[in-house]
Amino acid sequence: MGDGHGWSEPLSTHDYDAIVIGAGLGGLAAGGLLAHRGMSTAIFEQAPRVGGCCGSLRHGDYQFDVGATVVLFLDVIERFFRSTGREMARYVQFLPIEPLFEVVDQERRRFQIPTSPLETGELFASFSEEDGEGWRRFAEAAESGMAAAMTQIFTRRFQTLSDAREIARTSPSMTSDRSSLLHSFEKTLRSYFRSESILGALSLASYSVGLPPALAPGYAAFLSYAEHQGSYYPKGGMKALPEGMATAFAEDGGEIHLGARVSGILTEERRVVGVRLGDGREIRSRVVVGDINAKAIYGQLLPRSEVPLWARLALRSLRLSQSSCMLKLGIEGDEGFGAHHTLYSGGLEALNRIWFDDYERGRPSRGGYLLASIPSRTDPSLAPPGHHVVHLHTLAPYQLADGASWDDIQRREADRMLDFLEADFGVRLRERIRFAHLSTPLELEREVGLHRGALYGLESGLLSTSMFRPRMRSPIFDGLYLAGSSVHLGGGIPVCIGSGMIAADLVCEDASLAQSGSSGP
Amino acid sequence: MNEDGRQEQQLRSSRNGPRRQPRGRTVLYYWRLVRQLPWLVLRYKL
Numbered sequence: 140m141g142d143g144h145g146w147s148e149p150l151s152t153h154d155y156d157a158i159v160i161g162a163g164l165g166g167l168a169a170g171g172l173l174a175h176r177g178m179s180t181a182i183f184e185q186a187p188r189v190g191g192c193c194g195s196l197r198h199g200d201y202q203f204d205v206g207a208t209v210v211l212f213l214d215v216i217e218r219f220f221r222s223t224g225r226e227m228a229r230y231v232q233f234l235p236i237e238p239l240f241e242v243v244d245q246e247r248r249r250f251q252i253p254t255s256p257l258e259t260g261e262l263f264a265s266f267s268e269e270d271g272e273g274w275r276r277f278a279e280a281a282e283s284g285m286a287a288a289m290t291q292i293f294t295r296r297f298q299t300l301s302d303a304r305e306i307a308r309t310s311p312s313m314t315s316d317r318s319s320l321l322h323s324f325e326k327t328l329r330s331y332f333r334s335e336s337i338l339g340a341l342s343l344a345s346y347s348v349g350l351p352p353a354l355a356p357g358y359a360a361f362l363s364y365a366e367h368q369g370s371y372y373p374k375g376g377m378k379a380l381p382e383g384m385a386t387a388f389a390e391d392g393g394e395i396h397l398g399a400r401v402s403g404i405l406t407e408e409r410r411v412v413g414v415r416l417g418d419g420r421e422i423r424s425r426v427v428v429g430d431i432n433a434k435a436i437y438g439q440l441l442p443r444s445e446v447p448l449w450a451r452l453a454l455r456s457l458r459l460s461q462s463s464c465m466l467k468l469g470i471e472g473d474e475g476f477g478a479h480h481t482l483y484s485g486g487l488e489a490l491n492r493i494w495f496d497d498y499e500r501g502r503p504s505r506g507g508y509l510l511a512s513i514p515s516r517t518d519p520s521l522a523p524p525g526h527h528v529v530h531l532h533t534l535a536p537y538q539l540a541d542g543a544s545w546d547d548i549q550r551r552e553a554d555r556m557l558d559f560l561e562a563d564f565g566v567r568l569r570e571r572i573r574f575a576h577l578s579t580p581l582e583l584e585r586e587v588g589l590h591r592g593a594l595y596g597l598e599s600g601l602l603s604t605s606m607f608r609p610r611m612r613s614p615i616f617d618g619l620y621l622a623g624s625s626v627h628l629g630g631g632i633p634v635c636i637g638s639g640m641i642a643a644d645l646v647c648e649d650a651s652l653a654q655s656g657s658s659g660p
Numbered sequence: 661m662n663e664d665g666r667q668e669q670q671l672r673s674s675r676n677g678p679r680r681q682p683r684g685r686t687v688l689y690y691w692r693l694v695r696q697l698p699w700l701v702l703r704y705k706l
Contacts, residue, residue: 250671266671299704323689326681333676353685354692453702487677491685602696607703614705 155179157646158414158424160401160440161588163191164632165622166430167384168219168639169646173428174393175223176647181422182393183414185400185588190381191430192587192594193632198574201469201528202376202521205578205587206594208512208530209236209480210371210380212633215293219636223387230383233371234517240366241477243564244336245485251478252340256367266334273331280316281364293637296645297605297627298612319357320601324350325487327357339484343510346534347631349460349598351494352487356601372479372517380632404429404440410617414440425650426618428642432590433597433609433625434459441616450615457603460630461498462580462592464535464545466556469574471526475566479516483509483564493534501540503552504533506559526573531556537580537591545579553577595630596623604629611638612645620646 162184192206264271373379400417413423489507580592613619624630
C-alpha cells in the first residue's frame, strides 16, 4: 500500500491536500499539524460545534459539558501546540482540580482523594495498614507505567509487531507488576487493596477502557493513578480546548466546515479521492483522515463492495466501548457535593453488577454507581452567581431491551437517577433544580456523531488494543488514515490528540516518499 | 474524639472485599479472551 499516486497529481485536480472527517480532538490534532506543515486542509464536522465528546453546550444561563469532564496528561497537549510552533497557554488555560474526587460509599461514608500520592497513601492507611501498604506498592508499579505512557505510548505508532518491539526496546518498563499484563483489572486491584470503598473508588478507571472491572485488562488498573499526575479543567469550559486547537488550525490556513455531514468517502481503484457531503457536493482531496469510529468509516462511508470480507469480519469482532447517559442539571444554591467530581459507589462489586445485570441486558442502570461532575466548583463562570451546573453520569446501553426507545423513557430515567441519589446517598436536589435534561446514548449519536453513543470508540481489552485496533494508515485504501478513539490507544483526551498527531505524521511520511519518487511503504 | 478521629474510625469500619476475584469471573475473563483468538490475525491485518 501507499503507492503515493495521490501526491503525484497536480493540486488543480483536488480541492484540498487533506480532508479531515470530524472535528473531534483527533481530527483537530491531525488537521492542525497538516495545516502547519503546509497542506491545504479542511475539516468537515456534522455538529454545529467543534470538539466531539470534548465540548460544551449552553442551555439558558448554564453551560454544560458534552461528555468529557476532566483533562489529564497536559504534557501531551503542550506537545501538540509546540509541534505547531505555539505555546499552549496562549490558546487554552487549565484550572487544577483538587481534590481529585470525593467518594461516598454505600454506607454513606465520605472521603476525599487528594492529588498527592503521599497524602492518598496516608488516607488509605486510615482504612487499614494493609490498604496503606497496598497503595505504596500500587503507586510504585504505576509510576513506571505513567512514565512510559507519557514518553512513548501516546504519540508513537503502535500498529505492528515491529512497532511493539521498538517500544519495548526504547521505553521504560510499562509496569513493574508484570502479572497485570495477564490478569483482569479486578484481580490486579484486589491484589493491592482490601477495602471495598477503596476498590470502588479506583475501579471507575475500568470504564475508561470500555469494560467493567471483571473484564478490563489488569494493566488498566493503573489508569486510576493517572489523575495523581494532575487533573485539570479548561478555563471557560471543556470547549476551550477544541476551540483553542481550532483557532491555531485556522491561523495556519485550515478551514472548518460545521454542520457539514460527510455521507461517503470517494474512491477510485482502492484509492480515496475525497468525500461526498450530505448535501450531495463532492470535495476532492489527496488524502482523507477519518476522526470518527472505524466501524462507521468502513461500514457506512466506504462502498461495501470495496471493503473485503476479512476486514468486515475483523471490524465485526471488535466491540464498541460502553455508552452512557448524563443528566444535566442547573441548580440554585449549594449543590451539596463535596468536590468537582463526586463518586457514589457501591464498591467494585456494584460496578460489575450494573454491567452484567443491567447494561448487557439492555436495561438502564438501576443504581450502584453514579458519577457527579460539578465543573462550576472549579470554574464559576459556567453558571450564574449562586447557581451550579451538575452532571450525573452512569452507564446506559444504546440498544434497550424489549424494543424500548430512549426518547420515550428519558424523563423516567432522569427521575430514577435522582431517586437513587436521594434514597441511597441522601442527596436531595429536586427542589433546587432550575434546568434538567437527560442526554442519552441516542442523543450522543445524533448530536455529537458518536457511533451508537460509544464514549471511547472501541473497547480496549487485552486483545483489542493498539496493534489489534484498526490501523491509522488504512491497509485497504490508499490515502485513508484514521484517528480518534477507535484506533491506538483508545478513548480519552490525551490519547485522541496523540492519535491525530500520529496520523498526521503518517500522512506526511507518505507524502514525502511520494514526492521523492519512492513507491512508499 | 475530634472530627479527624471520628472519620478515621468510620473509614476503619469499611467493609473488606475478597482477596481474590471470584473464580467464576476469572474463568469468564479468560474465556472471553480465548473467544477472541480466532480474530487476532484479521484484527492485526486491519
